[in-house]
Amino acid sequence: MSSNRGRKQKSHQQQKEHNSFFPQLWDFSSLAQYLSMMQLNSSNRPPPLMLNTFTDVGNLQNYLQMYMPRQNQNSSPSQSNFHARPYSSLDRPSYRNENCSPAPPRNDSPYRSRSAMATKPSRSALPAWATDSNGELRRNTSLLRVLESGELVNFAMDKFGCQFIQNALREKLSGNLLKMLFEQVIGRQDVFLKLSTNMYGNFFVQQVIEISTATHDSEYNFRQEKIKEYLAGKMTDLSLDKSACRVVQCALEYLDLSVASYLVQRIPQDIRFISICTDKNANHVVQKIVDVIPIQKWEFIIDFMSQPHNLRQICLNKYGCRVVQTIIEKLTIDSRNSDLTVSAQNQREIALQRIMSTVVAKCSELATNEYANYIIQHVVSTEELGVYRDKIIETSLMKNLLSLSQEKYASHVVEKAFLHAPLLLFAEMMEEIFDGYVPHPETGKDALDIMLFHQFGNYVVQCMLTVCCESISKQRSTKKGGYDYFHQFEIWLKRLQERILKEKNKLMRFSSGKKMIETLQNLRYYPTSSSASAQYSLNQYYTTASEDEYNEESDEMRRDEKISIYLEKIVDENANLRKKRKGLRAVAIKNHDHDGDDESDDNLDHLQSHTSTSSKSFFNSSSSSRQRCPSSSSYSK
Known part of the structure; x- marks a missing residue:
């Protein structure tokens, strides 16, 4: 019994080991109801065979084919009958790392390399007769065949086809070709608007408008009216479109003034005009109106912008600020136009005054804005707008x-004010910076100290220094109304120089401080007057620490030169002394005269003592003179 029990335990243990290495198949019979809920048998195929312990293992491949994830039928050209064959290695993902490089793309793959796209551009929009096997345009393709075949729209909406048509239109065309061209583009509203809103076709439409206005035939007025009809009905939408806004600008520039003026009146003149001025596309249309259309036709824009609320919204915008600046520039340029009539000049001045009065009233807010500050800079730096510039400086700055x-x-804006302000206002601004603010009670810093080391204020100080240096060097006029401000510029420059040299060590840490010091150093190279004495006196008056260092270095160089010269002189004296000693000894030996020999020795000792005494006195005097010379560090402190 014990042996049988042992054999049973041994066989049971072997069965466990066998099952650990060769597990049994799972029983999916209990999952049938859940699998039916998943609707895996939605196709026309028979339901899958549920495996159990009595199922033939040969059906395992069919079972895996039923329940493994399906792959896209178009993933491989060789898998046309994918579901008709059993599961194979083609259906399984490959986990082998083949240098981590993807398979080369097929010809029909949308992911092409840039070089492949450059050599074989897509010609899907072009007809087959116009391209060869490589997708390139055939040499026998002509504009006449394009027009006769009715493929003009497809060519115009294709990048390379549009280039082909544009190049063909630059050549001289016959009357028949022009007639066919105008009929297919200007004669059909749907084609005209479709091409106008296309990224390539809009360039073709612009060229057609130019050719149409340059061709004066019997249908000239008809074409003008057609273009006006197409654009006027959708003026706002076309102006807001990225591509069509170019067509609108071209029409405003090349069409007759009466037609262009009619298109201008079709622009909304209510609150929607703000959206047009602040749009990244439509703002160019407004600028084109201001540039090419007389002011009488767009006076409603002046009326709209004269209202402070409307002007503020437009000026504070990235694109609207450019519209306002263009209007101011146009009204300023027209002041120099002698061809305008008296009534037109009066109307221009009134329009400019209305716009500028609103700008001056909002200057404090506009000057601190990211975009509107460019408008104030333009007004301050324009000499023709000097009246408004002075008012801005007095009231806002x-x-x-x-x-x-x-x-x-x-x-x-403050920099522009210092560079372009008249002398009287410049003097008031300088006095405000120097003495217009109470120093800090604890630190004692005044306005100039704060601005010197401020990340934005230091640029204003650089402008102040530049204007003073240019005025001292006669590069700027210092006379106004019979009064000369030259002496005041000297005082201002001296105060700036003292403050800059006082903070020289700190300023040298920053590029702005180095520029200020460099400006002072370059001042002595400016021609201030015709006389050399005046030039020297001015340079001596405005010496800098760097010049003192240069002078000290030059003194040391001169002292070293004196020492070397004196040492050479001592060497020469010693050589002469040796010659004299030899001569005296020779005479003493010859005459046997001891007194003479003693006298010669005394003379020799006298010469040596004189040489050593003079050399000691020279070195003592040079060292004492160096100690009396102030160093650059003591001067800067």
């Missing part, structure tokens, strides 16, 4: 120079 100089955008 004065008494706020310190705070505005520390603003990122307003500091640019």
Whole structure:
């Protein structure tokens, strides 16, 4: 019994080991109801065979084919009958790392290399007769065949086809070709609008408009009216479109003035005009109107922008600020146009005054804005707008120079004010910076100290220094109304110089401080007057620490030269002394005269003592003179 029990335990243990290495197949019979809920048998195939312990293992491949994830039928050209064959290695993903490089793309793959796309561009929009096997345009393709075949739209909407048509239109065309061209483009509204909104076709439409306005035939007015009809009905939408806005600008420039003026009146003149001015595409249409259309036709724009609320919204925008600046530039340029009539000049001045009064009233806000500050800079730096520039400086900048100089955008306006302000206002601005603010009670820093080391204010100080240096060097006029401000510029420059040299060690850490010091150093190279004495006196008056260092270095060089010269002189004296000693000894030996020999020795000792005494006195005097010379460090401190 014990032996039988042992044999049973041994066989049971062997069965466990066998099952650990060769596990049994899973029984999926209990999952049948869940699999039916998943609707895996939605196809026309028979339901899968559920495996159990009595199922033939040969059906395992069919079972795996039923329940493994299906692959895309188009993933491989050789898998046309994918579901008809059993599971194979083609259906399994490959986990072998083949240098981590993807398979080369097929010809029909959308992912092509840049070089492949460059050599074989897509010609899907072009007809088969126009391209060869490589996708290139055939040499026998002509504009006449394109027009006769009715493929003009496909050519115009294709990148290379549009280039082909544009190149063909640059050549001289016959009347028959022009007639066919105008009929297929201008004669059909759907084609005209479709090409106008296309990224390639809009360039073709612009060229057609130019040719149409340059061709004066019997149908000239008909074409003008057709283009006006197409654009006027969708003026707002076309102006907001990225491609069509170019067509609108071309029409405003090349069409007759009456037609262009009619298109201008079709622009909305209510609150929607703000959206047009602030749009990245439509703002160019407004600028084109201001540039090529007389002011009488767009006076509604002046009326709209004269309202402070509307002007503020437009000026604070990235694109709207450019529209306002274009209007100001146009009204300023027209002031120099002698061809305008008196009434037109009066209308221009009134329009400019209305716009600028609103700009001046909002200057404090506009000067600190990221985009609107460019408008204020333009007004301040334009000489023809000097009246408004002075008003801006007096009402908005004065008494706020310190705070505005520390603003990122307003500091640019303050710089322009220092560079272009008249002498009287410049003097008031300089006095405000120097003495217009109470120093800090604890640190004792005044406005100039703050601006010197401020990240934006230092640029204003550089402008102040530049204007003073240019005025001292006669590069700027210092006379105004019979009064000369030259002496005041000397005082201002001296105060700036003292403050800059006082903070020289700190300023040398920054590029802005180095520029200020360099500006002072370059001042002595400017021609200030015709006389050399005046030039020397001015340079002596405005010496810098670097010049003192240079002078000290030159003194040391001169002292070294004196020492070397004196040492050479001592060597020569010693050589002469040896010659005299030899001569005296020779005479003493010859005459046997001891007194003479003693006298010669005394003379020799006298010469040696004189040489040593003079050399000691020279070195003592040179060292004492060096100690009396102030060093550059003591001067800077």
